Amino acid sequence: MGKPQGLSMIQILILALVVFALGAGVFLVIREERAQTRDAKRMADMARLSAAFFEQYLTEGSYATAAEGGCSEEGSSVATCNLAAYLPDIASFKDPKGGAYTVQGVPGEASFVVLFTLERNYNYYAAGSHVLTPQGIQ
Numbered sequence: 001m002g003k004p005q006g007l008s009m010i011q012i013l014i015l016a017l018v019v020f021a022l023g024a025g026v027f028l029v030i031r032e033e034r035a036q037t038r039d040a041k042r043m044a045d046m047a048r049l050s051a052a053f054f055e056q057y058l059t060e061g062s063y064a065t066a067a068e069g070g071c072s073e074e075g076s077s078v079a080t081c082n083l084a085a086y087l088p089d090i091a092s093f094k095d096p097k098g099g100a101y102t103v104q105g106v107p108g109e110a111s112f113v114v115l116f117t118l119e120r121n122y123n124y125y126a127a128g129s130h131v132l133t134p135q136g137i138q
Contacts (some may be wrong), residue, residue: 009120040068043106043125045059045093045101046132049078052087053112056124059086063134068087071103078103078114 008014055064060068070080076137077100086133087093094100095116097135114132 012120036122039118039120039122041096041120042120044138046114046116046137048087048134049083049093049101049114050136052083052090053107055086056083057134062109063112064109064116066112072106074102074104074106076103081098081107105133110134 012038015071053063053066056066066081066083068082070076070082071078077094079091079100080089081103083090102115103113104115105111111134112132115129117129118125118127
């Protein structure tokens with residue numbers, strides 16, 4: 001009689017641990033990539049929003065009209081700002097995770113402040129809260 005064929009319990013356990021470790025690693029990489037993709041979308045949204053505010057300033061000489069009938073209070077959603085002429089999809093403008101970009105400083109004659117949050121470090125910007133102003137992202 002020869003040795004029995006097949007895998008021992010130890011071999012099965014080691015194989016299961018290797019498969020589990022590989023699966024966990026893939027999950028972590030995918031999660032990190034998704035966060036980075038959302039941050040890239042946020043930065044692109046801020047660039048578009050900045051361009052819309054700038055166009056409005058060049059056309060009207062003020063940022064204040066963006067607050068008319070819309071984002072006239074701190075904490076309101078940027079999607080309510082009166083920028084449709086410069087950013088047609090402003091009504092559907094939102095954070096990739098489903099939240100809203102919020103107005104932290106109501107658009108006035110020469111300023112506006114929009115709050116957004118990065119999940120991870122992105123280029124030269126640290127993870128956490130940032131603001132978009134006429135001077136750029138801070």
